[in-house]
Amino acid sequence: MHFARYNPIRFAHLPTPFEPLPGLTERLARPGGGGPALWIKRDDCTGLAGGGNKTRKLEFLVGDALANDADTLITQGAVQSNHVRQTAAAAARFGMACEIIFESRTGSNAVDYNRSGNVLLDELLGASTRTVAAGTDMTRAMAEVAAEVAERGGRPYVIPGGGSNSIGALGYAECAMELVSQANEMGLEIDRIVTATGSAGTQAGLVAGLAVMGADIPVLGIGVNAPKDVQETRVYDLAVQTAALLGHQDRVTRDMVVADCGYVGAGYGLIDQAVIDALTTIARSDGILLDPVYTGKAMKGLIALSQAGEFDGETVVFLHTGGAPGLFGYQSELEGKL
Ligand SMILES: *Cc1c(COP(=O)(O)O)cnc(C)c1O
Numbered sequence: 029m030h031f032a033r034y035n036p037i038r039f040a041h042l043p044t045p046f047e048p049l050p051g052l053t054e055r056l057a058r059p060g061g062g063g064p065a066l067w068i069k070r071d072d073c074t075g076l077a078g079g080g081n082k083t084r085k086l087e088f089l090v091g092d093a094l095a096n097d098a099d100t101l102i103t104q105g106a107v108q109s110n111h112v113r114q115t116a117a118a119a120a121r122f123g124m125a126c127e128i129i130f131e132s133r134t135g136s137n138a139v140d141y142n143r144s145g146n147v148l149l150d151e152l153l154g155a156s157t158r159t160v161a162a163g164t165d166m167t168r169a170m171a172e173v174a175a176e177v178a179e180r181g182g183r184p185y186v187i188p189g190g191g192s193n194s195i196g197a198l199g200y201a202e203c204a205m206e207l208v209s210q211a212n213e214m215g216l217e218i219d220r221i222v223t224a225t226g227s228a229g230t231q232a233g234l235v236a237g238l239a240v241m242g243a244d245i246p247v248l249g250i251g252v253n254a255p256k257d258v259q260e261t262r263v264y265d266l267a268v269q270t271a272a273l274l275g276h277q278d279r280v281t282r283d284m285v286v287a288d289c290g291y292v293g294a295g296y297g298l299i300d301q302a303v304i305d306a307l308t309t310i311a312r313s314d315g316i317l318l319d320p321v322y323t324g325k326a327m328k329g330l331i332a333l334s335q336a337g338e339f340d341g342e343t344v345v346f347l348h349t350g351g352a353p354g355l356f357g358y359q360s361e362l363e364g365k366l
Pocket residue numbers: 080081082109110111190192224225226227228229230231319322323349350351
């Protein structure tokens with residue numbers, strides 16, 4: 029995989045650390061030697077204004093924007109979007125303007141949700157923001173903002189929600205290569221990679237990268253919003269497009285895409301006690317901060333599946349996709365006011 033062909037612009041702190049999770053491994057040990065040996069890939073440490081998985085995607089997306097002579101990044105997300113924060117930071121870093129459209133997806137009126145956490149940082153980073161109702165056609169809304177920007181003489185570049193198109197997903201094909209080479213250097217055999225999956229670019233990029241390399245490491249996506257069939261189709265389609273960019277579309281097969289969407293709870297961005305318990309467990313077992321919307325939900329799934337014996341005897345890598353700034357947007361929930 030020759031990523032230099034796609035004009036990435038380099039600003040992420042890479043490679044991210046790849047470390048064991050001794051505390052959680054011990055807590056999830058089952059009688060008779062069962063339970064997983066857990067490792068963590070620290071993509072919360074990508075270095076861009078709090079970091080997270082959108083940074084790798086933005087290396088390719090901002091590279092493409094600059095190659096197209098754009099001066100304004102436009103994107104969208106939920107109010108506590110980590111993708112929006114990282115896009116706002118990338119825009120600032122490269123002297124571009126940033127136009128954000130928030131979709132009030134969770135319907136929350138809480139002050140912390142609407143003013144603290146990622147939102148506070150977006151404003152600090154200089155993004156201009158506007159908010160539209162849940163269910164708005166966001167693709168169309170972004171096209172309208174792009175037209176506005178062009179009308180006033182700007183040169184817009186539209187980044188889809190989550191940075192999840194094939195260009196953005198290249199960042200996770202590259203992460204797959206980085207992770208496999210770290211494991212090879214350590215002589216560590218990985219049985220499974222577990223990641224949160226939302227707008228699909230992360231899982232799709234991993235699947236595409238692993239398939240193109242021929243690494244044969246299964247990826248389990250834990251869904252945060254959509255039902256299984258919808259999520260798997262989304263990931264598969266994007267994985268095929270990403271592998272096509274890399275010249276090997278035929279290497280991605282449908283069976284490589286697995287999402288477990290049984291841990292979504294009440295919906296996107298809505299947390300429950302099991303998410304809070306998962307966040308708390310790993311914070312106290314290994315000093316790792318997860319986020320309420322994605323990694324906390326994925327950890328809720330990972331813990332439940334481990335307890336059910338799903339990973340017995342496996343070496344499992346949890347991809348930490350970031351998001352801890354979002355904790356401050358959920359202060360009341362975390363304080364037990366659910
Ligand atoms: C966006 C995000 C995800 C999901 O990644 P997708 O590529 O959208 O599936 C996971 N974790 C965090 C913290 C995120 O911000």
